[in-house]
Amino acid sequence: MSATLLEVADLRVRLRTPRGPAEVVNGLSYTVGRGETVAVVGESGSGKSVSVLALLGLLPARLATVTGSARLDGEDLLTMSPERLRQVRGPGVGMVFQDPMTSLNPVLTIGRQLVEGIRAHGEVSKAAARERAAGLLAEVGLPDPRRALDRYPHELSGGMRQRVVIAIALANNPSLLIADEATTALDVTVQAQILDLVAGLQSEHGTGVIWITHDLGVVAGIADRVLVMYGGRCVEDGTVDDVLERPAHPYTRGLLGALPDLASSDDGELATVPGVPPAPTDLPPGCVFWPRCPVRSDPRCATEQPPLAVVGASDGALPHRAATWCEEGSPR
Numbered sequence: 001m002s003a004t005l006l007e008v009a010d011l012r013v014r015l016r017t018p019r020g021p022a023e024v025v026n027g028l029s030y031t032v033g034r035g036e037t038v039a040v041v042g043e044s045g046s047g048k049s050v051s052v053l054a055l056l057g058l059l060p061a062r063l064a065t066v067t068g069s070a071r072l073d074g075e076d077l078l079t080m081s082p083e084r085l086r087q088v089r090g091p092g093v094g095m096v097f098q099d100p101m102t103s104l105n106p107v108l109t110i111g112r113q114l115v116e117g118i119r120a121h122g123e124v125s126k127a128a129a130r131e132r133a134a135g136l137l138a139e140v141g142l143p144d145p146r147r148a149l150d151r152y153p154h155e156l157s158g159g160m161r162q163r164v165v166i167a168i169a170l171a172n173n174p175s176l177l178i179a180d181e182a183t184t185a186l187d188v189t190v191q192a193q194i195l196d197l198v199a200g201l202q203s204e205h206g207t208g209v210i211w212i213t214h215d216l217g218v219v220a221g222i223a224d225r226v227l228v229m230y231g232g233r234c235v236e237d238g239t240v241d242d243v244l245e246r247p248a249h250p251y252t253r254g255l256l257g258a259l260p261d262l263a264s265s266d267d268g269e270l271a272t273v274p275g276v277p278p279a280p281t282d283l284p285p286g287c288v289f290w291p292r293c294p295v296r297s298d299p300r301c302a303t304e305q306p307p308l309a310v311v312g313a314s315d316g317a318l319p320h321r322a323a324t325w326c327e328e329g330s331p332r
């Protein structure tokens, strides 16, 4: 069994929009190891959600063209039959998205949805599945989990619904968990409880995690590696220390700029970078960040797209990379 769980190579997503084709994800390549957590950060609209929806075949074909490959345990998610993909989601991949109502069926009780999820992928009696469902709800911190099993989604608060979605995603001990702003709406105590639960799953089952978040406190607390997205591209990636302590891309430095002291920050949000991100229907030539870059000075910035290249010395086994013509504010 290889140490690499997921290998995404040259992932590209083009959406058809009323304003023409939008290059929303542009050649994203990264890996997630077993038991590893990769945090994906970047401003709203940088392509984080679309990039993971594409992995799971959740973008409608009439809207999106997806190319590249995404091998989970060697099997390409992007070319799998829809039937195989359905088998893989659940035991293979658990997903938690921002809006719990999109993941829950409003006409089925919470218990039925959890029990169905558990029984769909294993030989488990109804009673045993119900027992496990109540246990999972307790683990995600739902008060009175047995009563909650008989409730409908609309009878729970937003935070409770989100915890139910997390319980469903974890029900089959997935080998890969994808969480898109999964705990953003939850209070810090519940959030900490869920992060602990995921950490337990990782050490017990070697679950790999892709965690999309705006919260640098969460990144610093749980991530092994960080991938920074801008304009549909990875502009920087590396170990959590490389990226947070020695950011090489001017965009990453901007995102981290307002953070006074990361070590003591529990709930630091990404800083606001002056200017607006490019429209994916109208990406600039050259470096995608060039129009907003406060340190642009190289003639290539406006004309030539910088490759994602190794920068400086890394303290991890995986390289620290950035796509910029600048290093430490000056051209390389």
Ligand SMILES: Nc1ncnc2c1ncn2[C@@H]1O[C@H](COP(=O)(O)OP(=O)(O)OP(=O)(O)O)[C@@H](O)[C@H]1O
Binding pocket: 015, 016, 017, 022, 024, 042, 043, 044, 045, 046, 047, 048, 049, 050, 051, 063, 280
């Ligand atoms: N259904 C859609 N139709 C047209 N454009 C879309 C659609 N879904 C997403 N987009 C566009 O794709 C781009 C990437 O969006 P995406 O949701 O992946 O960004 P994000 O980085 O996840 O943002 P957020 O942090 O707000 O979730 C945006 O420009 C968005 O407007």
